[in-house]
Amino acid sequence: MEPDVLIVGAGAAGIAAARRLQALGRSVRLLEAGRRLGGRAWTEAAQLGAPFDHGASWIHVAERNPLTPIARRLGFILRDERRRVRDILLWRGQVAGAAERAAHDAACEAWEAAAEAEDARRRASGEPDIALAAAVPRDGPWDATVSHWFSAIISGVEAERFSLRDYVATALDGANLQLAEGFGTLVARLGEGLPVSFGAAVERLRWDGPGVVAEGGFGTLRAGAAIVTVSTGVLAAGGLRFTPGLPAPVQAAIEGLPQGLLSKIALRAAGPGRLGLGAFARLGRSLDAPGDAPLSWMLWPWGRDHAIGFLGGEAAWALAREGPAAAEAHARAELARYVGAAEVARCFGPEARGPGAVVTGWAEDPLFLGAYSHARIGCHGARAALRDAELAAGRLRFAGEACHSRLAGTVGGAWESGERAAGAVHAALG
Ligand SMILES: Cc1cc2nc3c(=O)[nH]c(=O)nc-3n(C[C@H](O)[C@H](O)[C@H](O)COP(=O)(O)OP(=O)(O)OC[C@H]3O[C@@H](n4cnc5c(N)ncnc54)[C@H](O)[C@@H]3O)c2cc1C
Structure with a gap:
């Protein structure tokens, strides 16, 4: 039977849209190209012997995130990770002393404050958006490291190519909650x-008739309306075609919101040693030369026997091209900077690509083509433009993390965006 609404993609936005539409009395059908629920929220336990989030793992901005009360109601085990103190911080290869730590912390605060102040000043004076890199301190000893951490890793893109206004508008402040069972487990539930x-990969969406028609290997499916939740990376690459083609402003909004990249490299301990560090230990080091790209580390989450290295931006795209063996070797070499190569071999086993090493593959996967979106310089309005695009008299809409002006790049943003699009197509269907 023809559903009221087709939803393309069963990630957080698609699931939220479907639930909201059903609650409004509408029939839905989710078309998901992959073989599982959750999209970029994916927990998998087979490879490390414990839940591992390949994608999202923190409920960011937890105070206003729609997933916080849901996770609590369902009894998930949550851990507040507001504190970001490094258990080991290296400064130019040596363990940072009190003075270097204080300088590091001051540089982090000054960096954030400068971005916010410059954005506020520009908005007040009507000056245009600029690159995030042009607004933040650059000459202090820790500034390049802080840029690398806040922009390339956390936002998945270098500050030189990131809209200042978008960075400030979508800043991840407040509490971050981790879920013992995994964020992907929650979304799939x-x-x-x-x-x-x-x-069911949708290859083409037709919106030239009275309803919307999806075409793919599954055949042809008709509905009164459709919500498209695939990533802006997939949309920009033409992974889903539209007939008629998208209006120029909608296409421009998609191209203004490319996907950045965050990759995770997880190593499972082979023996009893834990490098002398406790659960959730954090390691970080200074960026010591142009082109250097330190990983940020979290060790032994929930007391489990794996360590996770995070790498973002250009360095992550480059490692994705080189393949998982190169990524693992890189991660081992990075860890050796803190504890020495012999200790790394003793803890994780001697060989690269050992059992239990996991390298995430979001860049290569044609269903995602990146981790999450950022706005190009001057494109901060693209999120609202994509969110508000009403094709086929409001019966064809976009949703997903890229469409949220505050919680962009997060599961919570995708969730709220899906709910919002559901309400809009419900109204359009009359
Ligand atoms: C490494 C990494 C770490 C992250 N960390 C966090 C974090 O800690 N906290 C946080 O909140 N967020 C985090 N995120 C971001 C978060 O995962 C995403 O913002 C969110 O899950 C996106 O949901 P979505 O529904 O918009 O898109 P998606 O999850 O991408 O869902 C879209 C779905 O569409 C499907 N699809 C694609 N093409 C087609 C097609 N042609 N036909 C049918 N289906 C198709 C895909 O398979 C996918 O399931 C992280 C992401 C990554 C990759």
């Missing part, structure tokens, strides 16, 4: 029981 067709 919320999708249970929904009418999903897996392996």
